[in-house]
Amino acid sequence: MQNILLQDLYLFIHFHSSRMHVRPLRHLRHFHGPFCSSWTRFRPFFTLPTISTTSSIYPYRNKPHFHAKSPKNRRGISTDIICHLRDVGVTIPGGKTLFDNLGMNFIRGAKIGILGSNGSGKSTLLKIIAGVRSDFDGDRWIKDETRVGYLPQEPVLDPSKTVYENIMDGLTQCQSLMSDFDRISAEMGEPDADFDRLLEEQGELQERIDQLGCWELSHEIDRAMQALRVPPKESSVVTLSGGERRRVALCRLLLEKPDILLLDEPTNHLDATSVAWLEAYLMNYKGTVIAVTHDRYFLDNVVGWILELDRGKTFAYEGNYSKWLEQKQNRLNTQQKSDIVRSKQIAKELEWTRAHQGNKKGNKARTRKLESMDATRQSRITEGQIVIPSGPRLGTKVIRVCNVSKRIPENNRILFEKVNFEVSPNSIVGIVGGNGTGKSTLLKVIAGIEEPDEGFVELGKTVSLGVVSQTRDELHSRKTVYETISQDNDIVELEGGERMHARAYIAAFNLRGPMQERYVATLSGGERNRVHLAQMLLGGHNVILLDEPTNDLDMETLRSLETALAETFEGVALVISHDRYFLDRICTHIIAFEDGKVRFFDGNYSEYERSRSSKKK
Known part of the structure; x- marks a missing residue:
């Protein structure tokens, strides 16, 4: 390669990567000297791939419903789809069917909120997607090399470890990548080093490290622990309350940054400040987020789709919670009289939402005389x-x-x-x-x-x-x-x-x-x-x-x-x-x-x- 020696490139990389864990290959363009004139020849090698973040979810009843423009693989599944459920059915003890012939595709980068009455199967659906429940009919498919992370309502922590050690258990991939990066940097110092092979390996490692944000892992851990009000690092998890254990597990999962993030009631036991931080974090999250939650401001601020489980059926709505209220009201208006009560409840909430959009004025009605109380009761x-x-x-x-x-x-x-x-x-x-x-x-x-x-x-x-x-x-x-x-x-x-x-x-x-x-x-x-x-x-x-x-x-x-x-x-x-x-x-x-x-x-x-x-x- 003209005007540059591999040894010069190694010296630059080694100087900027040893122990500091900065992004060495990203800064090559700022290196002065003969290398600058050759940057355009290196650039194709160092360019990071673009990750698709298409936000879509395509539920269906009897057969798959794929995006017409999405490329298909040999199985006929869109390459943007990272999770696929087909003909899924679950029956619980006592003979109650939670859902039958359920099918849906989850697209990379989608933000989805799952709604439904207690016992409708919301948590069960998350467990099926997470792969922790196998007693169901039908098929579950996860795209190759897709990492799935799951926060259950009662997470499991290692009782023999501290809070910090439990959090680090979820970061083994980052730790392994950084260890490999240091090993390759050390090998480059050997007289007989194979620079072509080592540079290729290091470039691949850097792509993955960049994607996972491992360069500033220590600072990110501290920020997440502080934002979620996680107990001190040295605390034993045995002494923690249920809410504190959930915050430790949530912190660990968010830092792990899986491709599919499954959250069962993530805002439980979080104060308002922590919820606001979580919302901002998830809004910028590159992976797919599927959350079961009753927090309606969370659903308004984070999700782009609502998936409703209603008496064994699934209904998908594009938009956040406020949009769902409008679409849900329209659907209930077309149903039988048995839904009149539910329709009235939703219509009342929709009226409140519209009246308080933006300034959210307080409800002062209770401070006035309750003249119509008996009739309302x-x-x-x-x-x-x-x-x-x-x-x-x-x-x-x-x-x-x-x-x-x-x-x-x-x-x-x-x-x-x-x-x-x-x-x-x-x-x-x-x-x-x-x-x-x-x-x-x-x-x-x-x-x-x-x-x-x-x-x-x-x-x-x-x-x-x-x-x-x-x-x-x-x-x-x-x-x-x-x-x-x-x-x-x-x-x-x-x-x-x-x-x-x-x-x-x-x-x-x-x-x-x-x-x-x-x-x-x-x-x-x-x-x-x-x-x-x-x-x-x-x-x-x-x-x-x-x-x-x-x-x-x-x-x-x-x-x-x-x-x-x-x-x-x-x-x-x-x-x-x-x-x-x-x-x-x-x-x-x-x-x-x-x-x-x-x-x-x-x-x-x-x-x-x-x-x-x-x-x-």
Whole structure:
């Protein structure tokens, strides 16, 4: 090659690559001297390939539906397709068919959200794609050399390793590539080195290292751990809570950067700041993302397709969640009268979404007189929607928190101190903040489960307090759904002397028909949460404390719960939630744990965020 020696090229590469792990071959064009005039002759060798990021998903019923312009391989499958399901069917114990003859193609770079009621097969579908479930009919095909990563609802970590070691377990490919790169660099220093072979190997390695972003791996690990609020690196995973374990597993999976990223409820146990970071990360993710989630702002910001599982059938919609609402409403309008209730719920949410597009003004309706409450409540009972039985009528004094402080006994760390606020009648208060800041502890102090270290909590004389925790410890696995909720009472007493059958009350939580005779032990996470909610809300309380009530809920139950809290419940609710959409729809006030302080804000979540942003400016 004219004007350049291979030894000169090696010296340049070796100087820029040893230990620093910069991108040596990318910087060749900046090398001064005889090499510059020969760059155009090297350029074809060093040019990186272009990766297709076509965002498409093509579901079908009875036969494959391929893109007409996509090239096909010998099997007749589009080369842009990286995952292919054909005639997939799943039947669970008891004879229920989740889906039958399901088929779809997933295209490289697509961002897909999966919706459906609890028990419809969303998590099962992810497991089939991930290859961790084999007891199904039909075929699953994954393109050669395609890496699939899967975040289950209950991820498995190595208990013998620390947080950092578990994260590094997912980065073995990067570690191997960097080790090979260092080995080749060392071999180039040998007198009898085969430079042609070594340069070719190093070029191939660099392509892969660039694609996976391995050059700055250490910094990327630190950024991801900080953004997701992962516990300290040296922590043992044995001591972690369920939410902390999920954050470790999510961090590991994101850093692994698989070609297909399968996420089952990825925003659970993440605070709003972490969710915002995750959204930005996934929006720029080059691989295919398939997520099961109830977080509607997440679905609006990240996905380009919605795949709905509805009573054994699949429906694909192009667009985000807001677009899905419109298309779903159009489809329901053409169906039978049995879908009237669901259509009304979606129409109401669509109306709210359009009215609050952009500025997302808060829901102040609850602070006005509830003149039509009785009529609305009776309508919801008739239509089979969630009804929260109210307790005695509240007086003017509800909750007063005065100079309350709380520390962690083990290390004396201050969770919060000198907290003061007062909750008035007709309030729905959302509680937000980072993980581990003391939100659940504050609810326990208000409920009298834990004592404050300083200060006091005063409840009004008419307050009847109910608590819905996120542990679900109250559920008995050997009882049926009906036995668990009804407690052997066939009639549910509601406010104002109204009565309804326990089966109708339970059905309002989307636990209908044969579902009520299933044992709790056989239920999915979302189904267990619905049973827990129905059980705990039955007490007839006028003040309820809810700790992450939306986790694992399907959209239908979530919408019904929102409407019940915001429009028909006559009492007061304090709700811990990371679901921003949920908080925007129901809240009149926000209690925010921020920067070591607790702030009481008048307005919903989006209004609080705007206020917070304006103060930072």
